[in-house]
Amino acid sequence: MQTAYLDVVALIERLHRQFLxxxxxxxxxxxxxxxxxxxxxxxxxxxxxxxxxxxxTLRGCYLGSNVSYNVKKMVENDYLVQxxxxxDRRSVRVRLSEKGQALRQKIVKMHQRHVETLSKGPLxxxxxxxxxxxLRRLDRFWTTxxxxxxxxxxxxxxx
Numbered sequence: 001m002q003t004a005y006l007d008v009v010a011l012i013e014r015l016h017r018q019f020l021x022x023x024x025x026x027x028x029x030x031x032x033x034x035x036x037x038x039x040x041x042x043x044x045x046x047x048x049x050x051x052x053x054x055x056x057t058l059r060g061c062y063l064g065s066n067v068s069y070n071v072k073k074m075v076e077n078d079y080l081v082q083x084x085x086x087x088d089r090r091s092v093r094v095r096l097s098e099k100g101q102a103l104r105q106k107i108v109k110m111h112q113r114h115v116e117t118l119s120k121g122p123l124x125x126x127x128x129x130x131x132x133x134x135l136r137r138l139d140r141f142w143t144t145x146x147x148x149x150x151x152x153x154x155x156x157x158x159x
Contacts, residue, residue, distance in 0.1 A: 038070060044107045052094075054091075077099075081097050082094050
C-alpha cells in the first residue's frame, strides 16, 4: 500500500507539471506570449463568473500570494477586469475581459481536441471516471486529514 500511495502522489505532481507544459505549448502555438500557463488556467477557471481573489484561491489549486500576483499581471495585460465590490469596498472582484474570454475559448478548444483524441485512443470514459473517483476519494482523505490536524493543533498544548 505504501508504494502504491507514494507512486500516486508522485504521479499527481508529475501530471500537474505535464499539464502546465501542455497549456504552455498551446499558448505558444496560439502566439500568446503575454500570459503564462498558470495564469491561463486561473483565467479558464474563472470562466463566466465574477469573484473575489479570495474566492478564486479557494476554488483552485493556487497559492494565495501567487494568485494576487497573477491577477495583477492579468489585469495589466487586459485579460481581467478588476473592480471594487459595491457592497464591500474592501473586497475586489475580478471577471474576464473580452481578451480574457477569447483566450478562454482557445483553452476550451484545446480541451475539446484532447477529448476527441482520447475518445479514439488510449483511455475510455470509464477509465477517466474511475480515475476521477479514486482521486476524489484521495482528495477527501487529505481534506479530512488537514481539517482534523488543524482541530488537533487547536487543542494540543504548545511544547
